Amino acid sequence: MSGFSEESLHRIFQSSFAGRKGILGPGSDCAQLTPPKGRRLLQTVDQVVGGVHLDVHATPTAYARKLLRRTLSDLAAVGATPWTVSWTLALPTDWTASQIRTLAKAFLKEADAFQVPVIGGDCSQSSQVVLTCTAMGLDNGPVPGRAGAKPGDVILVTGKLGASFTTGSHLLPEPRLREGKRLVQNFKPHAMMDLSDGLAKDLPRILRASAVGAEIELTALPLDRSLSQNQAGWESAVGEGEDYELLVILNPSQSKRAMEDRTLRKVGIHAIGFVTEGSKLRWLENGRGKRLKAKGWEHHWS
Amino acid sequence: MSGFSEESLHRIFQSSFAGRKGILGPGSDCAQLTPPKGRRLLQTVDQVVGGVHLDVHATPTAYARKLLRRTLSDLAAVGATPWTVSWTLALPTDWTASQIRTLAKAFLKEADAFQVPVIGGDCSQSSQVVLTCTAMGLDNGPVPGRAGAKPGDVILVTGKLGASFTTGSHLLPEPRLREGKRLVQNFKPHAMMDLSDGLAKDLPRILRASAVGAEIELTALPLDRSLSQNQAGWESAVGEGEDYELLVILNPSQSKRAMEDRTLRKVGIHAIGFVTEGSKLRWLENGRGKRLKAKGWEHHWS
Numbered sequence: 001m002s003g004f005s006e007e008s009l010h011r012i013f014q015s016s017f018a019g020r021k022g023i024l025g026p027g028s029d030c031a032q033l034t035p036p037k038g039r040r041l042l043q044t045v046d047q048v049v050g051g052v053h054l055d056v057h058a059t060p061t062a063y064a065r066k067l068l069r070r071t072l073s074d075l076a077a078v079g080a081t082p083w084t085v086s087w088t089l090a091l092p093t094d095w096t097a098s099q100i101r102t103l104a105k106a107f108l109k110e111a112d113a114f115q116v117p118v119i120g121g122d123c124s125q126s127s128q129v130v131l132t133c134t135a136m137g138l139d140n141g142p143v144p145g146r147a148g149a150k151p152g153d154v155i156l157v158t159g160k161l162g163a164s165f166t167t168g169s170h171l172l173p174e175p176r177l178r179e180g181k182r183l184v185q186n187f188k189p190h191a192m193m194d195l196s197d198g199l200a201k202d203l204p205r206i207l208r209a210s211a212v213g214a215e216i217e218l219t220a221l222p223l224d225r226s227l228s229q230n231q232a233g234w235e236s237a238v239g240e241g242e243d244y245e246l247l248v249i250l251n252p253s254q255s256k257r258a259m260e261d262r263t264l265r266k267v268g269i270h271a272i273g274f275v276t277e278g279s280k281l282r283w284l285e286n287g288r289g290k291r292l293k294a295k296g297w298e299h300h301w302s
Numbered sequence: 303m304s305g306f307s308e309e310s311l312h313r314i315f316q317s318s319f320a321g322r323k324g325i326l327g328p329g330s331d332c333a334q335l336t337p338p339k340g341r342r343l344l345q346t347v348d349q350v351v352g353g354v355h356l357d358v359h360a361t362p363t364a365y366a367r368k369l370l371r372r373t374l375s376d377l378a379a380v381g382a383t384p385w386t387v388s389w390t391l392a393l394p395t396d397w398t399a400s401q402i403r404t405l406a407k408a409f410l411k412e413a414d415a416f417q418v419p420v421i422g423g424d425c426s427q428s429s430q431v432v433l434t435c436t437a438m439g440l441d442n443g444p445v446p447g448r449a450g451a452k453p454g455d456v457i458l459v460t461g462k463l464g465a466s467f468t469t470g471s472h473l474l475p476e477p478r479l480r481e482g483k484r485l486v487q488n489f490k491p492h493a494m495m496d497l498s499d500g501l502a503k504d505l506p507r508i509l510r511a512s513a514v515g516a517e518i519e520l521t522a523l524p525l526d527r528s529l530s531q532n533q534a535g536w537e538s539a540v541g542e543g544e545d546y547e548l549l550v551i552l553n554p555s556q557s558k559r560a561m562e563d564r565t566l567r568k569v570g571i572h573a574i575g576f577v578t579e580g581s582k583l584r585w586l587e588n589g590r591g592k593r594l595k596a597k598g599w600e601h602h603w604s
């Protein structure tokens with residue numbers, strides 16, 4: 001039989017949820033979930049749009065991997081362990097059955113790699129690729145929000161920042177799940193989030209929620225190896241976005257301990273500044289004020 | 303400030319989750335959910351695409367209402383009570399801030415009407431309207447699937463079927479939440495689902511899952527008042543789709559009781575046929591075999 005229907009997708013995913021305790025997956029109107037006792041659920045949703053988040057000519061596999069990884073990054077941001085994912089596919093009619101199958105299998109394989117079952121989905125026609133993914137995670141301790149930063153706290157980031165587009169690293173983000181869980185279990189973050197729109201856009205979200213300011217020492221930013229410690233390097237690191245590293249606010253003693261933690265050091269953890277009184281975000285170069293143009297990334301409608 | 307950003311959306315939704323026990327909503331990377339003890343969660347996801355599920359020129363309010371209602375219909379199909387919804391918006395750049403605000407407020411108002419909080423979302427740019435909604439519900443008893451139909455069981459539907467496009471009823475489906483819950487709590491459905499793609503497409507899903515056949519008496523179909531008991535009326539009733547009525551399989555004694563139930567009779571409940579041995583779906587006109595062309599609705603890719 002030629003052609004590809006939504007039910008073909010169900011068959012691909014039948015294998016994904018079999019044998020998972022407390023989870024009954026696709027093929028019915030709803031997935032059935034029995035949450036483990038005493039755990040809170042963390043839920044997030046994300047999108048990948050062709051021509052916006054990925055080149056319209058990106059491969060089905062690239063779509064699948066970016067979609068899942070950027071969604072799971074939101075769970076990392078609260079230190080949660082992935083429990084379930086579901087997704088939607090809006091695909092142009094010129095996508096072939098073979099492309100859709102490749103997309104579905106890549107998504108399933110990626111989910112398997114993160115040990116999370118795909119419990120449902122919906123497939124529709126459209127003129128443009130629009131994929132969405134909803135993930136649920138299980139908490140690993142108190143869930144850090146964005147409102148707990150206090151003056152004197154240390155601002156840290158994991159990994160490296162910047163050059164996500166020029167190096168292509170935005171295609172295959174690494175959700176910092178292990179590190180997020182470690183931070184929540186051991187270092188009591190006052191606030192935490194993942195850097196998807198760039199430090200210049202994301203840090204102010206914590207500052208507003210916490211009613212505080214911050215000073216960031218640019219020379220302390222862990223830059224991607226393709227960048228240099230100069231204006232262009234810093235602009236990329238704070239403004240380009242799609243880093244998917246963790247931005248963490250810790251009190252000074254927890255910060256010191258975290259920077260000695262072996263798990264965190266494996267991917268890198270760097271103190272880049274301090275929380276201050278007030279509401280301003282100030283960039284510093286060797287302690288002196290520095291103007292940056294970088295604004296971070298944002299959708300805007302007229 | 304002109305323009306409209308994703309953060310403007312968060313503000314609109316702040317009011318939606320305040321004061322709900324066990325639910326912390328948008329503004330962070332994840333919503334926090336504490337499931338009520340002893341209840342299973344039912345999760346479903348649905349899409350509304352401009353030009354596919356709705357006219358591209360549909361009003362923002364029409365988009366919002368259809369999106370939420372067709373998603374909740376999946377919860378009705380398993381007799382669940384809505385607990386949370388989240389959504390994604392992919393919107394063309396020519397949508398104005400005012401239109402987006404109208405869409406968001408209409409979605410929120412509709413969710414309020416169904417007493418379900420909007421716990422999160424994501425907004426992106428696109429060339430076409432693609433909206434998705436993920437809903438979670440709480441079970442109200444054993445969750446009916448599609449695999450439990452047995453020869454001799456009665457096939458029933460709620461409400462009226464057909465003419466959903468000509469009458470415009472597809473714009474404002476009525477999720478049969480009260481009826482779904484009632485059926486699950488009192489009448490032990492062997493199988494249940496909602497009719498979104500039409501009886502001709504949806505009933506075979508139950509038949510395949512249950513490895514049974516069925517006979518449907520066309521003259522027993524509860525037709526929309528704009529239709530007549532003739533070939534054209536039956537084709538519309540079984541093939542047009544978007545009815546969002548419940549399709550229920552009950553054993554004969556439960557069926558008799560259900561048809562006398564006051565809650566169910568309020569919207570109408572009608573026995574339309576029987577489950578048989580084998581795997582065939584046969585249409586009957588006054589007991590004699592009848593050929594129909596209606597196939598139900600399906601997305602298809604090359």
